[in-house]
Amino acid sequence: MAAARAEYGRAGWASFTLDGVARRAGVGKAALYRRWPTKERLLADAIGEHARLPAPADTGSLRGDARALATALLDHFLAPSGWVTLRVAVDAATGLETFASFHEQIVRAHREGVADMVRRAVERGELAPGTDTGTFGEALYGAVLVHAMAVAPRRREHVREHAGEHALPLADFALASLTGGADAAGADGSSAD
């Protein structure tokens, strides 16, 4: 499975082959073909397992949850395997029907995680009932994703080692909008690192 994701992450769908995966995994092609007769099936299994990003942790506060999620996401996107998720989105968008259901699965898992985080905050009285979670989730995931994409390749490992520091202003920016302004953005002076 890891070999399948690595092979896909490197090359994308257009040159993803069972042979390539077998070579990378150091197993015989025959064994691979017996279990996964097509490359669609192999990739579906490999991605299905991987789409389970760590769910947002329950840290006891909205700000703690958002910072922990942003840090975990940044670490994820800067890891080589993290690009699998992104490649699926790109390949799905270019019209590969194979990817429609993986894509939907990934989108749904992430949306539910953010909705859970916001529901806990409403239950704790940190947010008003009925707070819209969709745009908050898009801004939080998006800020982390663009931050990761903008990192020069040679600096990725360095930034990944300091993911907490990099993620903190991104989480606080999204929170400030959700909770109505400056009072939410780092007002306690604490650090996620």
Add this chain to the structure above:
Amino acid sequence: MAAARAEYGRAGWASFTLDGVARRAGVGKAALYRRWPTKERLLADAIGEHARLPAPADTGSLRGDARALATALLDHFLAPSGWVTLRVAVDAATGLETFASFHEQIVRAHREGVADMVRRAVERGELAPGTDTGTFGEALYGAVLVHAMAVAPRRREHVREHAGEHALPLADFALASLTGGADAAGADGSSAD
């Protein structure tokens, strides 16, 4: 150039070939090879041209600028050619040195556009001098990108036709954080459509 981008957007770098581009463009391979001896050179030219996303328009207000930019970006990301930018980021991140300079070029162009937008807002007195533009830009671009990525493939054309409606809450969410809360988010009740 359009054929090169289309070929790259479809398949990614791993299966990008001068032959594929020649076939798609309906021109002879010999002519293509004379002008671009390597696929790196061809793609560099094709992407260099395309990296010039429409600069954020000067609409006379920060909110107008942010909404116009979000709408243009959403339209861009939902267009088939828009995935070229994203593929470059993914391919660069997986370590293709070829892409390091394209990547840097794209990142710099977008950062400068956002910095210009914020500078105009500071000059008009809409924002305090010294406002940090980096996180705002990442949240704005990111929210639009994730929104585009989450659209089911079969709905892309529909959402693209209504890009203004979809982009408006994304722009307003990022603005609300930048300008200190709820007073910025759609307070005038106007619509970007």
